[in-house]
Amino acid sequence: VYMGALEPLGEKRNWNALFKGLGIFMMIYGTFLFFGAFTGATNPLDPLKVLKEGRAVAASSTLPSKLEFERVESLDDLLKRVASHKGPVMVDFRADWCVSCKELEENTFSDPRVIEMLKGFKLYEVDVTQNSEEQKKIMRHFGIFGPPAILFFVNSDEVRSKRVSGYKPPEEFMKIIEGVKR
Numbered sequence: 349v350y351m352g353a354l355e356p357l358g359e360k361r362n363w364n365a366l367f368k369g370l371g372i373f374m375m376i377y378g379t380f381l382f383f384g385a386f387t388g389a390t391n392p393l394d395p396l397k398v399l400k401e402g403r404a405v406a407a408s409s410t411l412p413s414k415l416e417f418e419r420v421e422s423l424d425d426l427l428k429r430v431a432s433h434k435g436p437v438m439v440d441f442r443a444d445w446c447v448s449c450k451e452l453e454e455n456t457f458s459d460p461r462v463i464e465m466l467k468g469f470k471l472y473e474v475d476v477t478q479n480s481e482e483q484k485k486i487m488r489h490f491g492i493f494g495p496p497a498i499l500f501f502v503n504s505d506e507v508r509s510k511r512v513s514g515y516k517p518p519e520e521f522m523k524i525i526e527g528v529k530r
Contacts, residue, residue, distance in 0.1 A: 349375075391454055415457045415466060417473035423486045429472060430501050436528055437470045437501040441492055443477040448515040449496045459518040465525045500528045 351371030352364060384395025391397060417440060420426045430437050442449040456462055476483040476495055486492075490499060490506075498512035510528050512521070 414453070415463060415471055417471045420472050420474055422482055423489055426472065426474065426486060429470075431504040433470045433501075434503060435468060435470065437472065437504075438466065439472045439474060439499045439501070441474045441476055441487065441495045441497040441499075443475065443495045445477065446495045451515045452496055456516060456518050456521050462518050462521055462525070465522055465529075500524075502528065 349371070351367040351374070353368060353371030353375050355368070357365060357368055380395045381392060384392075384398070387398045389395045389398050418429075420429060420439075426439065430439070440452075442452075474483070474486055476487060487494075490497075492513075496512075496514060500507045500510045507528050510524050512524060516524065
């Protein structure tokens with residue numbers, strides 16, 4: 349309003365027209381943010397995501413709205429858990445400060461198609477936020493330089509060709525999962 353979004357432009361041009369345009373844009377975006385907050389959106393860059401995905405339909409299905417990972421704190425514990433599970437395993441290396449990790453969580457790991465494809469996988473998470481000696485040891489063991497990194501195991505053997513480094517959108521990630529399942 350202060351930028352003149354609701355004022356008639358009249359004879360004033362140049363900078364006033366620019367400020368008016370910015371003011372109108374900010375009002376519209378603010379309205380979207382306000383609406384998004386009431387519909388449960390969590391991403392300010394996409395406040396209408398809930399409407400685009402049809403969250404009401406997804407919420408009524410039997411699928412969880414996001415993947416549930418078991419946190420692993422040590423290399424020995426991770427190796428034991430992977431070895432004891434007969435079937436596919438996915439290990440996600442993440443950190444709180446990692447922007448690509450947040451993109452994976454927000455876009456890929458919350459996608460209903462990805463959640464469906466990962467049924468039957470045991471999901472483990474290694475949080476390397478603190479960069480402790482144990483966390484460094486785990487990353488060195490697997491040759492990981494930093495998050496995000498996702499490793500897949502089948503019957504305790506890593507499927508190295510399907511290792512993921514960095515962000516992958518849901519469509520690309522589903523192709524990788526399909527390759528692990530074969």
